[in-house]
Amino acid sequence: MIERNMKKIFLVVGLLITTAIIFLHCKNNSASELEASVGRGQKVYEQYCLSCHQADGSGVPHLNPSLIKTSYVLGDPATLINVVKQGLSGVEIDGETYSNPMPSFDNVLNEQQIADVLTYIRNNFGNKADVITVEQVKENKTASTK
Amino acid sequence: MRYFAASKNQLMNTEQILSKNMQDFSAFRNNVVNAGLMTMLTIIFLTACQGPSEKESAKESATTSSTIGLVLPEGFSASIVADSVGKARHIAITSKGDIYVKLASTKDGKGILFLHDSNGDGIADENTGFGNYGGTGIYIKNNYLYASSNEDIYRYALDNDGKVTDTNQAEKIVTGLIDRNQHNTKSLVLDNDGNVYVNIGAYSNACQEKDRTEGSAGMQPCPILDSAAGIWQFKADRPNQSYGNGVRYATGLRNVVGLDWNSDKNQLFVLPHGRDMLFQLYPKLFDEKQGAELPAETMYAINKGDDAGWPYIYYDHIQKKKILAPEYGGDGKKTSGEKAIDPVAAFPGHLAPNGLLFYTGSMFPERYKNGAFIAFHGSWNRSPEPQKGYFVAFVPYSDGKPSGEWETFADNFAGTEIINSPGDAKHRPCGLAQGPDGALYVSDDVKGTIYRITYKGK
Numbered sequence: 001m002i003e004r005n006m007k008k009i010f011l012v013v014g015l016l017i018t019t020a021i022i023f024l025h026c027k028n029n030s031a032s033e034l035e036a037s038v039g040r041g042q043k044v045y046e047q048y049c050l051s052c053h054q055a056d057g058s059g060v061p062h063l064n065p066s067l068i069k070t071s072y073v074l075g076d077p078a079t080l081i082n083v084v085k086q087g088l089s090g091v092e093i094d095g096e097t098y099s100n101p102m103p104s105f106d107n108v109l110n111e112q113q114i115a116d117v118l119t120y121i122r123n124n125f126g127n128k129a130d131v132i133t134v135e136q137v138k139e140n141k142t143a144s145t146k
Numbered sequence: 147m148r149y150f151a152a153s154k155n156q157l158m159n160t161e162q163i164l165s166k167n168m169q170d171f172s173a174f175r176n177n178v179v180n181a182g183l184m185t186m187l188t189i190i191f192l193t194a195c196q197g198p199s200e201k202e203s204a205k206e207s208a209t210t211s212s213t214i215g216l217v218l219p220e221g222f223s224a225s226i227v228a229d230s231v232g233k234a235r236h237i238a239i240t241s242k243g244d245i246y247v248k249l250a251s252t253k254d255g256k257g258i259l260f261l262h263d264s265n266g267d268g269i270a271d272e273n274t275g276f277g278n279y280g281g282t283g284i285y286i287k288n289n290y291l292y293a294s295s296n297e298d299i300y301r302y303a304l305d306n307d308g309k310v311t312d313t314n315q316a317e318k319i320v321t322g323l324i325d326r327n328q329h330n331t332k333s334l335v336l337d338n339d340g341n342v343y344v345n346i347g348a349y350s351n352a353c354q355e356k357d358r359t360e361g362s363a364g365m366q367p368c369p370i371l372d373s374a375a376g377i378w379q380f381k382a383d384r385p386n387q388s389y390g391n392g393v394r395y396a397t398g399l400r401n402v403v404g405l406d407w408n409s410d411k412n413q414l415f416v417l418p419h420g421r422d423m424l425f426q427l428y429p430k431l432f433d434e435k436q437g438a439e440l441p442a443e444t445m446y447a448i449n450k451g452d453d454a455g456w457p458y459i460y461y462d463h464i465q466k467k468k469i470l471a472p473e474y475g476g477d478g479k480k481t482s483g484e485k486a487i488d489p490v491a492a493f494p495g496h497l498a499p500n501g502l503l504f505y506t507g508s509m510f511p512e513r514y515k516n517g518a519f520i521a522f523h524g525s526w527n528r529s530p531e532p533q534k535g536y537f538v539a540f541v542p543y544s545d546g547k548p549s550g551e552w553e554t555f556a557d558n559f560a561g562t563e564i565i566n567s568p569g570d571a572k573h574r575p576c577g578l579a580q581g582p583d584g585a586l587y588v589s590d591d592v593k594g595t596i597y598r599i600t601y602k603g604k
Contacts, residue, residue: 051426051529058569060526061592062233062250066569090327097251099327103359 034123034131041120044113048105049121057125063100065093068125077118077132081140084114111137214597217557221511221603224556227587228261228270228596234589235282236333236501236577237596238291240308243581245270248293250591251280258284258293260309261596268598276313282331282403283344284577287382292342294332296325299344299380320380322388324349324373328357329401335414337407342382343414347401348375352421352473353457360427364473368457371397375456377405377416377448398454398486399446403523404502410516411546414448415490417499417520421460421471422527428472436478438528439464443497444489445518445541445548455486463492491518491548496525497535500576504543507584510601517543519555521575521588526568533565538575538588556599559590 045053052064059066067073070093072080089101109117115134122129216224233250240246245261253259256275263270283294291302291310299320302310319342323332329347336342350357353368368375373389376397380387396416404417425437432440442463446454455461459468459482468483470476493499501521505514517540524535538556542549560571568574577589586599 046530051423051527054526054529054567054569056567056569058567060568063526099330101328101357103356108360 030131034119037116037119037131038123040113041116041118042124044109044117045120048108049117052100052102057121059098060100062096063098064102065091065096065098067121067127069127070094073121073127074129077130077136078140080118080122081114081132081137084109084118085140215558215561216597216599218599219555222556222599222601224597224599225268226595227263227268227598228273229594231259231261231273231594231596233280233591234259234576234594234596235331235591236284237579237587237589238284238286239579239581239587240286240304241582242308243583244308245579245587245596246284246286246291246293247589247596248281248284248577250282252278257281257295258291270596276310277316283334285335287336290382292319292334292336292382294334294344296330296332297321297323299323299332299334299342301382317385319382319385320344320387320392323378329374329419331401331403333403333405335405335407336382337414338409338412340382342380343377343395343405343407344380345399345402345405345416346374346376346378348456350457351423352427352471354473358423358427362473364457364471366474370457375400377402377414379450393450395450396446396448396452396454398452398456398458400456404499404520406502406504406518408447408504408516408546409506410504410543411447413546415445415502415504415518416448417443417445417502418454418456419498420444420495421456422496424472424478431472431478434530438495438525438531438534440478440495441469442489442492442495443499443522444493445491445499445502445520446487447490447546448487452487453485454489455483459483459486461489461492463494466492491541491552493520493522493539493552494534496527498523498525501578501588503578503580503586505580505586507580507586509584510586513542514540516546517541518548519578519586520552521578523574523576523591524560524565524568524571529567533568533570536560536565536571536574538578538586556588556597559588 053059053067057067072093085106087102087104091098111134114137115132118132214224232253235248235250238246247259249257255278257279258277259275261270262272264272279295281295285292289304291304293300298318300316301319305311323346326349328349333345334342348370350370353365353370354362355365356362376399377395378392379395380392399418401419402416406415408415420441420443424432424440425434440462441460444461458471458474460471462469467481468486470480470482499520500523503519505517520539522535522537525533528534536559537554539552540555541552559573559575562570565571573590573595574592575588576591579587588597
């Protein structure tokens with residue numbers, strides 16, 4: 001009887017471990033890399049971006065651009081990386097003009113943080129777009145302000 | 147990287163344990179319990195590798211309210227004169243009760259709308275337009291309609307019915323005012339002596355060397371003050387004036403959007419938008435709540451030559467003091483700006499006063515006479531705290547001075563109690579004007595609604 005119960009316990013433990021393994025395998029696929037980057041990116045967003053672009057990414061009409069399904073956010077990663085590195089002012093996005101300037105974050109955020117926050121934005125607020133990698137951020141050395 | 151390395155080791159260990167346990171598993175193959183466990187396992191396999199579940203958007207706002215929804219003091223009621231006219235900024239009402247609306251950006255090539263109620267049912271059924279430029283300022287004085295783009299001021303002659311005689315005959319009064327995107331709207335008002343007053347907003351938040359950048363110092367002296375961050379005075383009837391012909395009437399005003407001429411006192415009153423980002427730029431000096439509440443929004447009575455102190459100081463309505471800006475060595479406590487004027491009224495931070503009207507009508511009860519209505523467009527820089535504003539306030543006046551605390555007059559333009567971001571607001575009050583019968587008109591630049599607020603008594 002005791003042996004039976006012991007074996008049952010082993011079985012349950014085994015199943016739990018199996019489950020853990022499956023989850024660990026998942027951690028190694030791209031979905032989990034995305035999740036990790038999004039998680040880190042959210043923290044960057046909350047500290048540096050939220051005050052202007054707002055908690056829901058809707059921005060401020062006429063002042064600070066919306067990040068919800070805009071051509072900038074879903075478009076060319078290089079453009080987006082440049083916006084974070086160089087800042088932006090007096091821009092028209094999808095027919096709306098925005099008058100507040102965005103400062104350069106080149107000296108504020110490191111390359112990993114830029115990749116993470118852009119990945120977060122591109123996969124939040126109803127957006128669905130490719131991950132932006134550290135390598136892409138590193139490649140983007142054009143016209144550095146510093 | 148360290149995280150992944152650890153996972154790999156863990157993975158190898160668990161695989162060894164697993165193989166041992168799989169033997170136990172076969173031994174119990176016939177046990178009835180297994181069927182249930184297998185089902186569980188299947189579910190785990192099916193669900194484990196799914197990506198993060200789609201977050202549901204809670205912003206599905208499908209409610210179309212048939213009622214107007216404004217909250218007003220007893221005896222007042224509101225109606226909608228026009229809807230969906232465009233991004234309605236300031237408004238002006240003619241002697242016949244027709245409405246001129248300045249649009250932030252042109253709609254079908256028209257930047258100024260003329261709204262007319264042909265059958266007297268209180269709804270404008272005629273909507274025509276002209277003026278191929280966006281902007282904010284519009285004002286009627288001495289049979290002329292004045293309107294501004296973000297660089298120029300134009301005027302149009304009016305006929306005896308208050309209608310523009312020829313919409314193609316725009317006379318350019320002022321030209322070449324600074325427009326560097328930020329704070330570029332040119333609100334305007336006229337006095338009774340043939341002068342036009344126009345806001346030229348600072349193309350900066352706090353005159354830092356690098357605008358809105360943490361750690362960047364304030365420029366000393368601030369070079370923006372020569373050509374912006376103030377009110378300029380021009381002749382109301384002379385064409386093609388620019389900086390050389392005008393007078394810098396008042397300085398140290400970051401960006402005035404709401405302004406009016408107080409005929410009772412024969413004086414200009416203005417409400418600049420206070421600076422942004424005290425918490426974001428100086429997290430060691432200000433917490434989130436202080437950043438949301440400070441600096442005060444302020445109302446100033448202006449005399450020629452006045453300096454309201456931007457960018458060197460800001461007004462703290464809690465300490466009731468002029469405080470040295472952190473860009474210039476301030477710490478949230480040090481006072482400064484002894485030469486700067488004091489506000490006549492102060493309000494919580496970031497409410498964005500976009501419209502000011504001194505009420506001279508006789509429709510409203512006596513206590514409203516000569517008092518100030520203020521359209522607060524509503525904040526964005528209070529986040530992560532909830533936003534505030536999105537209402538029309540009233541400040542009672544007597545002898546040309548505030549005679550009591552400010553109060554909320556018309557509320558719930560936003561149509562929702564908690565406003566986390568400006569996008570949550572269905573309407574945002576922007577411009578104010580008084581009808582010939584004493585009704586108060588309010589414009590909204592989100593949906594383009596024009597409200598008419600009347601008093602019927604009990």
